[in-house]
Amino acid sequence: MFLVAGCTPKLFRDLQMRPATSVKIHRGNLMPAFDRLETAKYYTAQIDFKENSMSGILALTKESEGQFRMVMMTTFGITLFDFSISRDSFIVNSCMEQMNKKVVLNILEKDFRSIFMLNVPEQFSARYYKNPQKPNWIGYGVNADDGECDYLIYPRETGFVRNIQNGGSIKRMNAVFDEQVVTIHHPKLKLKLVLTEMQQ
């Protein structure tokens, strides 16, 4: 009993979910955030890093199937970064000098790969977690390209990804998706990004 609980990722443990079996999943049956972008979307972005805060705007678009582009800028228009990301590539189209550091770019790349689910092939195996008391919630533990990644799905029929946890202790990321708000949190790095969809 303790052994099972110990192996269960915290994300699923909090919902008293237990590992059920190993399953094959088709990525198309899941709905990660931003997956069904039809036009460019704009988000207000609040970044908190330790005691510092910064705000701006994140623009996001799907350039083609499986390829996304994101541009972060200050409110008054200066571009902070502009990335293109797909399963095979991560292109820095532009990035302000202070952020253009390998460690920062690696964290951002890994975060966005997990969020867009570009860290898994079209079909992949996952450990399946469930709680019979909460049949609409399901969890998938995945050995992704860049390490362990856990996806919490609700409601199960839609495949909507509500929560993601990835990474080791220092770089561990927790992303939460609500209707119009996305929160990406690195507790150990004291780094938090909150995106709120803007109604244009």
Added chain:
Amino acid sequence: MKIMKKVLILIALAIASMSFSLQAANPVSDVADLKAKMQKAAANVTSIQSDFTQEKYVSAMGSSMKSSGKFYYQKENKVKLEYLVPFKQNLVMNGNKLMMEMNGKKNIMDASANPMAGELKKVISACMSGDIANMGDNYKLEFFLDGSNYLVKITPKTADIQKFAQQVDLYLDAKDFSVVKMKMIEPIKKGQSKNDYTEYTFSNKKMNEKVSDSIFVIK
């Protein structure tokens, strides 16, 4: 009927030539005189209050994002952009300090400790207030008459600033030299064929009316 057609064609040509002449920007012949007038006008401005709209065009998105709010300027060196739509946010520049505020969270930068932020603050502040005489030697200025406005094309000479702004187009009302529009054009990015830009348009200007010092407080 044929005469009617000819008349319509002539009217169309006349309108086309009028709009062409409105669009064409002619270089100003006496730049020294214009600069002197601009400097005199700027010296007489103690404060500005206006509405503003901001359009940020992002080439990669193929669309632009619009916001609007209130603009405040007070001599010396105090600028505030109070964004009201689509969300509330403040940008305040006061002396050497710059503050961004959203959702009650503030980010304060000391421009004297960050030369790049300082330079950007100087450009934005000078352009929005129309006081471009003291921008220094780091910028090439070209002057044009564009319809009822003067157009000042500002090109940074240093690579550091060029990374952020390839050019700034500043439109000044030819009557009173107040700023009508400011367009900050970024360099073309990898994989793009068009420049991103941010365009500010100012309207309902009130010049030299009392602006409370409290709105520029940074703390």
